[in-house]
Amino acid sequence: MTTRIDTRFAELKAEGRAAFVTFVMAGDPDPATSLEIVKALPKAGADIIEIGMPFTDPMADGPSIQAAGLRALQAGMTLKKTLQLVRDFRSSDNKTPIVLMGYYNPIYIYGVDKFLPDAKAAGVDGLIIVDLPPEEDAELCLPAMKAGLNFIRLATPTTDDKRLPAVLANTSGFVYYVSITGITGSASADSSAVSAAVARIKRHTKLPVCVGFGIRTPEAAHDIAQHANGAVVGTALVDALKASLDADGKATARTVGAVADLAAALAQGVHEAKQAAE
Amino acid sequence: MTQAIPNSYRSGPDDTGHFGIFGGRFVAETLMPLILDLQKAYEDAKADPAFRKEMDGYLKAYVGRPSPLYFAERLTEHLGGAKIYLKREELNHTGSHKVNNVLGQIMVARRMGKKRIIAETGAGQHGVATATLCARFGLECIVYMGAVDVARQQPNVIRMEMLGAKVVPVQVGARTLKDAMNEALRDWVTNVHNTFYCIGTVAGPHPYPMMVRDFQSIIGDETRAQMQEIEGRLPDSLIACIGGGSNAMGLFHPFLDDPSVDIYGVEAAGHGLTNLHAASIAGGRPGVLHGNRTYLLMDEDGQIQEGHSISAGLDYPGIGPEHSWLHTIGRVKYLSATDEEALAAFQLLSKLEGIIPALEPAHALAKVSELAPKLPKDHLMVVNLSGRGDKDVPQVGDILKGRQS
Structure with a gap:
């Protein structure tokens, strides 16, 4: 099984x-604007798009992404509509990998058996589910792999060498290294520590390692991209979106551009980084 | 979801922390190694006679255990049926059953060398107990409390601060217990290296539901021995209120394998089950939140709904996973009481027995008023009086004053 994620990383590797x-939240600040934002991201230089599935109780997220999820829920976003967003995006882009990221409960309530084929058919390539560690693989990870979706696992500074093999065992697509112990958007990643951590993970896997949590600027993205196979930016984009909203929290003419412009600057930072030889 | 009736109702959870389909370890990877460490530390402590001995010492001299099993003579007369006993957990140091669990967890934290303790609290009873034991053992204490609860449970906020704890009002979501738990989990993810999360109820990821139950089971163990001594036999029924369900589980667990004992848990029905309430079993369905699978209040999309109850301690949209399991296999009957019923029971016990109960056990007392009159006079019923009402006096006073004018 080769997903769009695998293909994309093979292309990137060839290009060095x-x-x-x-990362953007599905339905933030409303479903229509959210679709326009997602469509604008590949043009701005995004190689992979993570789409957040809004949840009332995002335990690993900081205030920015919590608020983004609540804006989306208030605008009527549901998991069903998130899948529709992916379908709509796919009608004009069949190459950019889409990863859905969020928490397990909405999927559990949707029904795992129904969700996986629906997600695959909508054009989803991978899943990152924050509250499903390897100990709960039977819930969604194993069925997802069977359904042809990548299950992308988070590795963290607390994932030691003893635990890494268990974390990596059923991971596919890429490994998402959480560069800090903390919630999204809270602290900045230190690039030398990240470099060492990525090297440690790579001793255990051939999968690409992307780094996220705490990357906010093109410079930081550039820095991280020298040490990893990818840099993930979420909170900074969500903050740019929020800054563009009117006093009632509604989208303005600037909203899509605000996210796309920051994405373009970040993309430049990442793409100018020289990849260390593998 | 057919479940076989087990040989014992007391053998759970399994090695992966499940009670039937409920429980589990649904946490971020950052926390997973900590939870495994905690499980090991707890198992080591449990196997260490010195740990038990030290704990028993504090339970006796510091907490004031055993708590009395008291025959509520005038309440019994008034209701005219079953003989009602109150398990007086409200007489514990700090004013509720919460201290039993906190003492245990703080002693585990000390074994693990953790110096910074975090906790969530609803009514403030768990927060007060945590602040108290942190003061006693010289540990840093941070308590997350929903801003709404901070406003309606001021006496407990002041107590926590006097005890040296930092109370952080949580301004997100409905600003009650669920949101306080989210913030505590966010703190834990951030401060993994030095922090111990002292969960206040039989919920959260494995091993918490099991560990908290074990520490609270002293309530049922004592009740069993005390009833033997007073009446020479087991009680016929047990009843306790349920938010997350730790006081109930503590009373129930030692009796689960005694088929002659009827067991009732009472959830908060708020304004009524067709309105705003906090009755997860009566009005919810299985879902995943805060580290475990259990009955939850949620919408069609799996978004968690806010609980509503007059009692800040029951205002939680979930319930401990072992309760969910005991419900599905039918060992425990889960009832619910409205805000109004709880208020009436609060006043009744105050006037008849000279005991002002917390609003939480007032929910259990409300169902006692319903069940007891229908039962014979030789029926022995035990109510867990899990907390005292001092913290609720200003709130209930305001409500009653509002009705007079």
């Missing part, structure tokens, strides 16, 4: 570049 991975 790191991946610029963007």
Whole structure:
């Protein structure tokens, strides 16, 4: 099974570049604007798009992404509509990998058996589910792999060498290294520590390693991209979106551009980084 | 979801922390190694006689255990049926059953060398107990409390601060217990290296539901021995209120394998089950939140709904996973009581027995008023009086004053 994620990393490797991975929340600030934002991201240089599935209780997220999820829910976003967003995006882009990221409960309630084929058919390539560690693989990870979706696992500074093999065992697509112990958007990643951590993970896997949490600027993205196969930016994009909203929290004419412009600057930072030889 | 009736109702959870389909370890990877460490530390402590001995010492001299099993004579007379006993957990140091669990967890934290303790709290009873034991053992204490609860449970906020704890009002979501738990989990993810998360109820990822149950089971163990001594036999029924369900589980667990004992848990029905409430079993379905699979209040999309109850301690949209399991296999009957019923019971016990109960056990007392009159006079019923009402006096006073004018 080869997903769009695998294909994209093979292309990037051939070009000697790191991946610029963007995160935006589905339905933020409303479903229509959200679709326009997702469509604008590949043009701005995003190599992979993570789309957040809004949840009322995002335990690993900081205030920015919490608020983004609540804006989306208030605008009527549901998991069904998130899959529709992916379908709509796919009608004009069949290459950019889409990863859905979020928490397990909405999927559990949707029904795993129904969700996986629906997600695959919509054009989803991978899943990152924050509250499903390897100990709960039977819930979604194993069925997802069977359904042809990558299950991308988070590795963290607390994932030691003893635990890494278990974390990596059923991971596919790429490994998402969480560069800090903390919630999204809270601290900045230190590039030398990240470099060492990526090297440690690579001793255990051939999969690409992308780094996220705490990357906010083109400079930081550039820095991280020298040490990893990809840099993930979420909170900074969500903050740019929020800054563009009117006093009632509604989208303005600037909203799509605000996200796309920051994405373009970040993409440049990532793409100018020289990849260390593998 | 057919489940076989087990040989024992007391053998759970399994090695992966499941009670039937409920429980589990649904946490971020950052926390997973900590949870495994905690499990090991707890198992080591449990096997260490010195740990038990030290804990028993504090339970006796510091907490004031055993708590009395008291025959509520005038309440019994008034209701005219079953003989009602109150398990007086409200007489514990700090004013509720919460201290039993906190003492245990703080002693595990000390074994693990953790110096910074975080906790979530709803009514503030768990927060007060945590602040108290942190003061006693010289540990840093941070308590997350929903901003709404901070406003309605001021006496407990002041107590926590006097005890040296930092109370952080949580301004997100409905600003009640669920959101306080989210913030505590976010703190834990951030401060993994030095922090111990002292969860206040039988919920959260494995091993918490099991560990908290074990520490609270002293309630049922004592009740069993005390009832033997007073009446020479087992009680016929047990009843306790349920938010997350730790006081209930503590009373129930030692009796689960005694088929002659009927067991009732009472959830908060708020304004009524067709309105705003916090009755996860009566009005919810299985889902995944805060590290475990359990009955939850949620919408069609799996978004968590806010609980509503007059009692800040029951205002949680979930319930401990072992309760969910005991419900599905039918060992425990889950009932619910409205805000109004709880208020009436609060006043009834105050006037008849000279005991002002917390609003949480007032929910259990409300169902006692319903069940007891229908039962014979030789029926022995035990109510867990899990907390005292001092913290609720201003709130209930305001409500009653509002009705007079």
